[in-house]
Amino acid sequence: MNPKNTIMPDTNSEADTVSMTTEGDGGEEDIPDLVPIEEQSRDEYFASYEDVEIHRLMVNDVPRTTAYRDAIYKNKHLFKDKIVMDVGAGTGILSLFMASAGAKKVYAVEASGMAQVIQQVARDNGFSDIIQVFHKRVEDIILPEEEKVDVIVSEWMGFYLLHESMLNSIIIARDTFLSDEGTVFPSEARIYAAPCSLKSLYSEQINFWDNVYGFNMNSVKQYALRSKMIKPEVCLVPEDDLLANPTCIKTFNLRWITEEELRLFTETTFIAIARAGNYQGLCLWFECDFDGRDYDEEGKEFGTVVTLSTAPSSPSTHWKQTVVVLGYISEPESAPSHNNDSQEIELTCNEGHPAPHSQDEGHSEACGNTSNINNGSDEGKQKSNEQNQTVETSNVEYGIYKDYKVDVDEVVGWKIALCQSDDNVRHYTMTVEMLDPEVEEHPMPCQCPMPRCLIISKMIEKEDMEADDDIIDCT
Ligand SMILES: C[S@@+](CC[C@H](N)C(=O)[O-])C[C@H]1O[C@@H](n2cnc3c(N)ncnc32)[C@H](O)[C@@H]1O
Numbered sequence: 001m002n003p004k005n006t007i008m009p010d011t012n013s014e015a016d017t018v019s020m021t022t023e024g025d026g027g028e029e030d031i032p033d034l035v036p037i038e039e040q041s042r043d044e045y046f047a048s049y050e051d052v053e054i055h056r057l058m059v060n061d062v063p064r065t066t067a068y069r070d071a072i073y074k075n076k077h078l079f080k081d082k083i084v085m086d087v088g089a090g091t092g093i094l095s096l097f098m099a100s101a102g103a104k105k106v107y108a109v110e111a112s113g114m115a116q117v118i119q120q121v122a123r124d125n126g127f128s129d130i131i132q133v134f135h136k137r138v139e140d141i142i143l144p145e146e147e148k149v150d151v152i153v154s155e156w157m158g159f160y161l162l163h164e165s166m167l168n169s170i171i172i173a174r175d176t177f178l179s180d181e182g183t184v185f186p187s188e189a190r191i192y193a194a195p196c197s198l199k200s201l202y203s204e205q206i207n208f209w210d211n212v213y214g215f216n217m218n219s220v221k222q223y224a225l226r227s228k229m230i231k232p233e234v235c236l237v238p239e240d241d242l243l244a245n246p247t248c249i250k251t252f253n254l255r256w257i258t259e260e261e262l263r264l265f266t267e268t269t270f271i272a273i274a275r276a277g278n279y280q281g282l283c284l285w286f287e288c289d290f291d292g293r294d295y296d297e298e299g300k301e302f303g304t305v306v307t308l309s310t311a312p313s314s315p316s317t318h319w320k321q322t323v324v325v326l327g328y329i330s331e332p333e334s335a336p337s338h339n340n341d342s343q344e345i346e347l348t349c350n351e352g353h354p355a356p357h358s359q360d361e362g363h364s365e366a367c368g369n370t371s372n373i374n375n376g377s378d379e380g381k382q383k384s385n386e387q388n389q390t391v392e393t394s395n396v397e398y399g400i401y402k403d404y405k406v407d408v409d410e411v412v413g414w415k416i417a418l419c420q421s422d423d424n425v426r427h428y429t430m431t432v433e434m435l436d437p438e439v440e441e442h443p444m445p446c447q448c449p450m451p452r453c454l455i456i457s458k459m460i461e462k463e464d465m466e467a468d469d470d471i472i473d474c475t
Pocket residue numbers: 046049055058059087088089090091092093094109110111112114136137138139154155156157166169
């Protein structure tokens with residue numbers, strides 16, 4: 001991966017940075033020396049980022065990379081003559097954007113071996129004196145004279161936002177290196193959810209077993225569905241398959257969020273169906289805002305907000321969407337009773353260490369199965385992440401799986417919980433529980449159109465309007 005004859009390790013140096021000799025633009029230059037990354041940091045996670053193909057897939061993800069470019073170029077006031085940090089710089093693409101936007105210093109921090117090419121990339125683009133590479137985990141670097149940075153930019157997002165959980169590292173970098181007035185890009189991240197049908201997944205992978213060369217393979221069909229129910233599907237969900245308007249289940253303000261807030265969150269949602277169909281899954285995705293707006297002395301706004309969306313309605317990205325496949329189990333002869341059979345699925349993303357397969361304990365391994373996510377150019381990154389993903393399930397029993405058809409205005413509900421492991425912050429368990437809207441308590445306020453929720457929403461609306469009327473205009 002290293003460019004031939006260009007990297008000159010200097011283990012005598014105390015500096016944290018990467019140095020390269022050059023036969024390129026400027027000849028000998030006074031640039032920092034390479035200190036190899038500590039062995040303990042070379043874990044499997046960073047090793048996976050030494051596959052340059054993963055970086056090609058990310059850089060080639062046009063909505064992703066142009067969102068960062070636009071956010072930086074359309075908010076140059078944040079970067080011009082500023083000291084900035086690129087956390088997890090990869091190939092250095094975001095560092096190049098920031099240097100091009102006029103940053104006076106870019107600290108490019110990269111723990112994987114990719115760090116070794118960034119300095120040459122900087123040199124090849126005339127930024128060798130601007131971009132300074134740290135080949136370390138951001139948690140381990142020390143800036144000269146405890147310098148603070150004006151902006152931290154990072155692409156830390158994983159599937160359904162939190163898979164990989166690089167966000168903890170961003171929070172540590174922010175609390176250590178960002179100046180009081182500093183900016184974090186992206187500035188806000190939101191997780192969305194919507195009930196969905198999964199027409200192509202069902203027709204291609206589940207209903208396929210209905211008739212196999214004239215034989216009844218219904219048992220294989222049940223097995224296929226069950227295996228889908230116990231792991232998240234990373235796939236593209238057509239917008240038409242969404243059965244309700246998306247609901248935001250979590251907002252992260254990246255300037256202020258704490259590591260504590262990443263440990264656990266739960267959200268209960270009740271929502272009215274907007275499109276009749278088979279309710280087969282819960283579709284999750286995320287959006288990020290880069291808010292660079294500010295005001296000049298005359299109160300005039302400048303800068304802009306750029307949004308990176310991974311919604312089914314947006315151009316597809318390598319994150320696609322994440323789907324929790326639902327199944328409705330009922331005893332033979334009885335009607336499907338989704339309301340009584342609330343289903344709980346645990347999806348555990350366990351970096352680097354697939355759990356042992358154990359049917360007896362109700363656990364199953366779902367690593368390396370990329371059949372559902374092998375859509376074109378995304379495969380490499382998907383593979384790398386999927387192989388690290390183990391899945392546990394509980395309370396899912398064999399039974400007869402029924403369609404659950406929903407009609408417009410029908411209310412459906414679920415509770416989703418994301419819980420970070422105490423031992424490993426990259427390890428999340430997602431629990432999805434289907435809720436009976438007639439029985440379970442609704443949040444307050446609730447967006448669903450059931451009479452009690454409608455009355456409460458109207459009352460809140462009225463109180464808000466009265467409060468607005470009470471505000472005295474002093475202008
Ligand atoms: C999703 S990639 C983004 C790469 C690049 N910024 C881009 O936009 O193409 C995340 C990168 O962050 C690096 N990384 C993750 N955690 C890190 C940490 N704690 N310190 C330094 N680098 C880290 C990974 O090795 C990987 O190269």
